[in-house]
Amino acid sequence: MADDSRPDDGQNPSNDDNSENGGTGDEFRDMLRDILAGNSSIDPSQLAGAAGLPNDPASVAALMNQLQGALRGSGDGRVNWDIALKQGQERARAGQLTATDEQRTQLEQAFHIAALWLDDVVSVAELTREPRLMTRTEWVTATLPLWSQLAEPVATSISDSLTKVLTEQAPEELQGMIAGASQVMRSLGGTLFAMQLGQVVGQLSSEVVSGGDIGIPLLDEQQAALLPQNVAVFGEGLDIPSDQVQIYLAVRELAHARLFRHSRWLRLHLITSITEFAHGIRIDTDRLEDLASGFDPSNPEELRQAMVDGSLIPPKSDAQLAALGRMETMLALVEGWVDVVTAEATSRLPKSDAIAETVRRRRASGGPAESAFATLVGLELRPRRLREAAAMWQAVTDAVGNEARDALWAHPDILPTSEDLDDPQALIARLTRTASGAEPVLDEVDAALEDLLRDDDTERPRED
Template identity: 60%
Template sequence: MADDDFNSSDDRTPEEEFQELMRQLLGGGTGGLDPEQLSRLSGMNIDPAMMQAVMRQLQSAFEGGGEGGISWDLAQRQALHIANQEGLGVTSGQRTDLDQAFALATLWLSEATTISDLATPPRTLTRGGWVEATLPVWQELAEPVATSIADALTAALSEQAPDDMQGLVQGAGRIMRTVGGSLFASQLGQVVGNLSKEVVSGGDVGIPLMPDGEAAILPQNFDDFGRDLEVPEDQLALYVATRELAHARLFRHARWLRLHVISQVTDFARGVHVDTDALEDLASRFDPSEPEELRRALESGALLPARSEAQNAALARLENLLATVEGWVEVVTEDATSRLPSAQRIAEAVRRRRAVGGPAERALGSLVGLELRPRRMREAAAMWRAVTDAVGSAARDALWDYPDLMPAAADIDDPAALVARLEARARGEAPVTDEMDDALARLLAGEEDASSAEANGDENDVDGDGSSGSDSPDDHRPV
């Protein structure tokens, strides 16, 4: 019967053949697609071999899509494929050299900060190891944007589909969502895979990607980082080890900080919405023979609209937070590596590298609309330097004990005011109140007065009728 049905389709147009293929695919068939039927698509300028491969990929995505239609396994496979392409591992000599660098960096950091050492020893990672260790955080950061793109793609394709295919498209919501999510996951995998060729350490990007309390270095990327510095490799390794340990120590000590950073990033990502006009325009002129067009749109960031005012404000808060963290790490690393002859040269290279970012980091910005480069790192470092010089490392590090003690954006703008507060606290003086403190005090005083008056009224109203319980003149008039 199937052969008779197929033979009866000789008079179909290429467009009708394509629709029939889509019906087979969306119907969940797993028996494969007939090469002879695919050859009929030549009238639409579609490469049958390419279409067969696409159909197999889509069927696979339909059968094994991840939660919400997004296959994060695809992102991991893509990232690991790129990270492991060169087949480089970590030699025993590199591991020994880095273990020695970590050991000396630990001693130096103990003199520069009161924040305690890590509970687990630092690691040397391959690029693939870094991908596996950090991908759960990348997934958490990117999932809101991936979901937005997948949902918008479903809606846009449904609106652009012809009337005679509306029922088919409406019944294929899951696979359409899977297609968009899988494309995004594939792009994220490419970005993370390429980023693994750029990063030198676990905290290199600025956000806490490594598991809590862990530090790591990627010796495979040392050569590219230090190629133009003309710095001995052992000094470079020692500086990077010190900086990585400082970053990991801070996030292990201030356990609330990791959640604080991740929450701000995901809050920003949830505010990212797809430019529906751009997506509808893409869907209206989408050519099945050019499937890379959607991929290029994802890569370029063309589907992400300009940031709203709320997003700009969220991004400013995130940048201030990351700058505060990076500034502390820079100052502590500078103090710890003061004996290192090339420390200043390496530090300046790190600052330039963090300010400019690499190709993969820029691709990440296009993909999720987020730049992870703190624009105020120099100002934040200057603030931490002023605090350190004024009150010492112990009082400085105590600012990370609780979230409400951490310096705010206003402190980066005016370090002198922060220093004055810390010096007054060290002398045992009461902190100087500001307008908000005064307003809060007045509010509390007003509530207390009202509560007292209400309590006094309740005591006098012993009869429960709203009147006083004391005798009145009328109480003694003769009967």
């Protein structure tokens, strides 16, 4: 029980109120306050380790402030994503450099050249918003809302499952206490998850070079952006003139942004698919029960490790695997199209092939923060069928040209399928017939429908 001499901060009722709904919850709340105030044997630096933070005084103090805020404002138990934003911004600011005037001028010129070159090879419309040059912190601020949307189903599932398991595993004399403070526990669990996500996104800000670098549309559909500091790091050690690197990356980014601007349905379709997949993720309660049965509050490292290594997320169900396959196909179609139009638009750059190979190697390996997001949320962002998609788009381009290729993005029903990636010849034959003005070859469903309509017209009585 907390010391009665502690000043009342007005955030919770008196401990004398031992009503069924409030007393045990207040007792648990006071126990947490003792921990956060340092009046406990639990070392705050160990809690910082559980949140994935460096073990330094500033990080520990920041963690205590965040957890105290969660304790005060834990009425509804929802995840406070402002915490993730603050963590991400702080991580991004570490080592951040401001772009020089020369860098900004060079990249603005690169965007201008990229727009002109893309106009020659694509039929998708230009952006109505000027491209941006972002610092790492600005990238975190602009993209965190979408990261939070993608991660929220998993964060909520972990918090709810952890609360349930700890309640069931607690000794009988403590179950009432924990049950009465379930919203507090849920908020604290959500806070730790949000801090983990903020750390991951903050680290990602030092790895990405542009708004579309991850593949998913993190920025608005009208926005293209480059991160000057990361563009400079990308070009280090390549023995390639910096202006060629800048133009190549500007072309890729503009191509990505233009595609999402052209196909207005695409961004919502992709984000909805990812969110629905995340909603299907369930937590391995058996693993959680094992952790809870031996949980030592003074050493939360095992719980933190389980949260970040993906072991709490069980193998995907058949339905999830099917949804993941559809999502990967869509991501591969986007990235493959960007690869093809970028290669064509930058063909006049002497070192474009070398830069493209660097992009491919970098994309294949991913970065440490990207891997951390995959284990934290259970979703890998890199499409596995990118080579097949790029080969298909190139074959389509060679067969029917840029305009007919880009017209396939008009609606999801006419977009190439996974089967088209396996064997694009049927798709190319269909597009070639259409381009030549010949009657299209109907598939079995369309042919049956046409026969049905023809029979209906034949049987209908003629009007005199």
